[in-house]
Amino acid sequence: MTITAELEAVAAALTNNADELTRLDSITGDGDLGTTAGKVAIAIREALESGENDTQALLILCGKRIAGTAASSCGTLIATAFLSAAKAVGDTEGRSQLAAALQAAVAGIQKRGKAGPGDRTMIDALAPAAEAAAAGISSGTQDDYLQRISDAARQGMLATQSMTPKIGRARSQPERALGNPDAGAVLVSIALTAAFQAASGVLEA
Amino acid sequence: MTITAELEAVAAALTNNADELTRLDSITGDGDLGTTAGKVAIAIREALESGENDTQALLILCGKRIAGTAASSCGTLIATAFLSAAKAVGDTEGRSQLAAALQAAVAGIQKRGKAGPGDRTMIDALAPAAEAAAAGISSGTQDDYLQRISDAARQGMLATQSMTPKIGRARSQPERALGNPDAGAVLVSIALTAAFQAASGVLEA
Amino acid sequence: MQKLINDPQHLVAEMLDGILLAHPDQLRSLGDVHSIVRADAPVPGKVGIVTGGGSGHLPLFLGYVGDGLLDGVAVGDVFASPTSEQILEVTREVDSGAGVLYLYGNYGGDLMNFDLGGELAELEGHVVKTVVGRDDVASAPKGEEEYRRGIAGLFLLYKVAGAKAATGANLDEVVATTERAAAALRSYGVGLSPMILPAVGRPTFEMPAGQMEIGMGIHGEQGIGREALGTADDVADTLLDGILADIDIRQGSRVAVLVNGLGATPAEELYVLYRRVHRSLAARDITIHRRWVGEYVTSLEMAGASLSILVLDDELTQLVDAPVRTPFFEQS
Amino acid sequence: MQKLINDPQHLVAEMLDGILLAHPDQLRSLGDVHSIVRADAPVPGKVGIVTGGGSGHLPLFLGYVGDGLLDGVAVGDVFASPTSEQILEVTREVDSGAGVLYLYGNYGGDLMNFDLGGELAELEGHVVKTVVGRDDVASAPKGEEEYRRGIAGLFLLYKVAGAKAATGANLDEVVATTERAAAALRSYGVGLSPMILPAVGRPTFEMPAGQMEIGMGIHGEQGIGREALGTADDVADTLLDGILADIDIRQGSRVAVLVNGLGATPAEELYVLYRRVHRSLAARDITIHRRWVGEYVTSLEMAGASLSILVLDDELTQLVDAPVRTPFFEQS
Ligand SMILES: Nc1ncnc2c1ncn2[C@@H]1O[C@H](COP(=O)(O)OP(=O)(O)O)[C@@H](O)[C@H]1O
Ligand SMILES: Nc1ncnc2c1ncn2[C@@H]1O[C@H](COP(=O)(O)OP(=O)(O)O)[C@@H](O)[C@H]1O
Ligand SMILES: [Mg+2]
Numbered sequence A, B: 001m002t003i004t005a006e007l008e009a010v011a012a013a014l015t016n017n018a019d020e021l022t023r024l025d026s027i028t029g030d031g032d033l034g035t036t037a038g039k040v041a042i043a044i045r046e047a048l049e050s051g052e053n054d055t056q057a058l059l060i061l062c063g064k065r066i067a068g069t070a071a072s073s074c075g076t077l078i079a080t081a082f083l084s085a086a087k088a089v090g091d092t093e094g095r096s097q098l099a100a101a102l103q104a105a106v107a108g109i110q111k112r113g114k115a116g117p118g119d120r121t122m123i124d125a126l127a128p129a130a131e132a133a134a135a136g137i138s139s140g141t142q143d144d145y146l147q148r149i150s151d152a153a154r155q156g157m158l159a160t161q162s163m164t165p166k167i168g169r170a171r172s173q174p175e176r177a178l179g180n181p182d183a184g185a186v187l188v189s190i191a192l193t194a195a196f197q198a199a200s201g202v203l204e205a
Numbered sequence C, D: 001m002q003k004l005i006n007d008p009q010h011l012v013a014e015m016l017d018g019i020l021l022a023h024p025d026q027l028r029s030l031g032d033v034h035s036i037v038r039a040d041a042p043v044p045g046k047v048g049i050v051t052g053g054g055s056g057h058l059p060l061f062l063g064y065v066g067d068g069l070l071d072g073v074a075v076g077d078v079f080a081s082p083t084s085e086q087i088l089e090v091t092r093e094v095d096s097g098a099g100v101l102y103l104y105g106n107y108g109g110d111l112m113n114f115d116l117g118g119e120l121a122e123l124e125g126h127v128v129k130t131v132v133g134r135d136d137v138a139s140a141p142k143g144e145e146e147y148r149r150g151i152a153g154l155f156l157l158y159k160v161a162g163a164k165a166a167t168g169a170n171l172d173e174v175v176a177t178t179e180r181a182a183a184a185l186r187s188y189g190v191g192l193s194p195m196i197l198p199a200v201g202r203p204t205f206e207m208p209a210g211q212m213e214i215g216m217g218i219h220g221e222q223g224i225g226r227e228a229l230g231t232a233d234d235v236a237d238t239l240l241d242g243i244l245a246d247i248d249i250r251q252g253s254r255v256a257v258l259v260n261g262l263g264a265t266p267a268e269e270l271y272v273l274y275r276r277v278h279r280s281l282a283a284r285d286i287t288i289h290r291r292w293v294g295e296y297v298t299s300l301e302m303a304g305a306s307l308s309i310l311v312l313d314d315e316l317t318q319l320v321d322a323p324v325r326t327p328f329f330e331q332s
């Protein structure tokens, strides 16, 4: 199995949503998340162009390239997520592999960024997705499975609208956050939806 | 003879015209001539308060006090004028004394400031006054004599309206000068008129 | 946008090119012009000190690479973190075998990249320790020091760490002394006008004339609140009181003081602030052993200033007095 | 008015008070706090160098009093001349018997007050000579050098004169070398935004966004003309071409370069300018032997920059390299 199509879809989704991510990051942050998303997309495409298609090797390549170019908080955490996921995918396969990868990504981000669930970050989209992936390993069709993960990320993202930021730049402007989803959570939701849409071909957006 | 009344009149005229001098200095200069005029007035009053009434000693005292406080171009040149005039008044008396004092003041200012007649400076008011004082030593009443000097200063001042500045800050903004008299020339005209008004009591303003 | 720049995208690279052309005897870049070390790195036997952060704060960060201060710097884009790869690259180049101290300010992106860079460096056998500057008392209340930002006080940590490393101390000793200094250091600032990010082209925030932001960060981050701009003496009192409320400085103490300008505030004004701080500390029987007044950590063309105070013990006193020579700063 | 000041009337006195409190080991004032000399004045056997001028230009003038540079300064109010009395007072204090050089910029009030002060000093038996900085090529055309203003290049004259005097040279020798440097020195600047005089409270002139004044003086005096603000490289080319059109610099020459910021322009931008100047001179086979990039002569919070070039001979090369130590500037 390879994940090149999924990664291509993620890159495309990041490029297409750059302006919206910048807009959201401007509300409580410094408005550079679209730039970061663009850099991540380029790094992913460069990794794909190497011709590598082993999943683990490809995840490492993506992680290193992202670390080498997208140095903002979210960019560095995405790099960490790829590198952490890469370590986890080696041991398993199929749904277990996906669930392990997502859980490793969450753990890596938490370790690197010191934020937890409820702090209004990308974790609030990624952690529910990882939980859904672990919970659904043995039930439903593949499409249902991916849809549930995707939905969990989206619900988690929407829940950030009522969360107070506990970390990063947004911490200094808590009152501006309410009513808007966290920009990093939106990025995660968009990326996972795009990846699973590419994987299943039928996922509802 | 003493000149305390004349000096008091000069100080009063400078204080009263400070705003107008600032306005004129703002057109081509840096707009501080009113401040300088105020400092000169205070220096003159302090010199008068010393009780000194010998003309030469009083002029030296004024010159030193002005030099110690009013350090702008015009202030320093006024100090120079007082000190130069003081040297000249010793040798003569009456109209000759006045003519010599004014000529020494012009010479002192020219030596210190390196400007000549027609350069659009205070010299263009003071030099004609000095010439009138020298020319009129032996003709007319005292009031006529003083009026002629006063008129010469005023005519010289008015003539600066059509002169192009050759010196000082105004040099860099020649086009703004035309149609306005030079601020330093106005100061000279005002000061001489006030002095001679005090001396004669009947001078036309 | 009243700036002397070419394409904003190339500003940082061109600025670095200019600095490297100007000071080739003191600085050199690695493969990437954004990764810079002192020309003679690694200094044999000496602990290497690496810093990094966004551009737009000169002399911070790059300006403090040199004799008696830092060994290398990873330079980010304007107000943006450097990458972990740069940090790794610089670490390799400055490690003489005595280990490396990472010393930088508490900002999310910088933390993550230094941590990641450090992990990669450790995989290659480098011993790396980290001290993070969290001197800004306005950025989080007492008890939440963990969340405080690093601002101009970072210069004082560089001074201490650089001087300590220059004595030949080992990595643990350099870390211990630097941590002691960090615990004895507080800063507090005020912003009077916004800066313009070259890539954005308009002011990053609004600041009505006659207002000031107390406790504003060096990227324009919100502080304690916006108030009517007071006199210089009022502002000095606010800053000093804020620091003294956060750290107990005993009568008879010696301190080092930094009155820092953010970019557009003239040196004349900084000395008016210094004057008040000097007299207020003297009245409390606190002696200013050494002071720096000027632009040490800036924020592009922002107007404003900050006060930093480092409470000195005997060792710190010696270390702040030690000589320094970098392209941006000399002290003899 | 976004300024950290108290009463504008007291700004200069308070600023001086702050400087004297901060640097008592290096500076002391005479009766009047506006008249300041190096703490160890007069230096036995050394020619004394006295400067002076208006406030608002720090580090100019006061900031260059110290080892290897100047001996005393008469400080005026903001943008206003000091008095002849101050100049006399400072002259008395710095004359070790070796005579005194007056070295300052060409402004009407300063000229008159230094001349008057010098005459008074000579009456008291001091030997005084004068060299006036007229480095700004924009302020009068070739052939009218007499009328040119002194701007940032003055720092280079201080450097040369100070180093020459430190060698123990006599007054005539110091004058001759300083005059040679003045003849080999040119500056040219650009203004991007106005300054605010504290006593006035509003900008001294209008500068629409996207415009610049080529050749503007350090008090906002009009220059060659107002143009659309170009790129940093364009501005650097304009400044360099203006200087090269005024002074012939042969291939193979060595020069010293000062890229000076006027107050609000970040150091980052100054290095982008430096980069272009460095490359352009290199292309003409002209070597920059030494350079200073930063705020050396300011104009309160004005944005803009100037370029100064001093063509070096063997002696001037040695003199610009000599060490300096003042509260505002050190070079080792
Ligand atoms: N410590 C952290 N842990 C997890 N996520 C974080 C952390 N800090 C920031 N983020 C996420 O990163 C997003 C901002 O990303 P980015 O714009 O790249 O950050 P910055 O510009 O502040 O460096 C936030 O919306 C949040 O989701
Ligand atoms: N070199 C000079 N010689 C004679 N008069 C001069 C000279 N320079 C300036 N002035 C006179 O001084 C006036 C300006 O005075 P002031 O405002 O005190 O000067 P500044 O502010 O430029 O030092 C001018 O209007 C002019 O009459
Ligand atoms: Mg951001």
Ligand SMILES: [Mg+2]
Binding pocket: B025, B029, B030, B031, B032, B033, B072
């Ligand atoms: Mg004037």
Ligand SMILES: [Mg+2]
Binding pocket: C263, C264, C295, D261, D263, D264, D265, D266, D267, D295
């Ligand atoms: Mg600045």
Ligand SMILES: [Mg+2]
Binding pocket: C261, C263, C264, C265, C266, C267, C295, D263, D264, D295
């Ligand atoms: Mg400044």
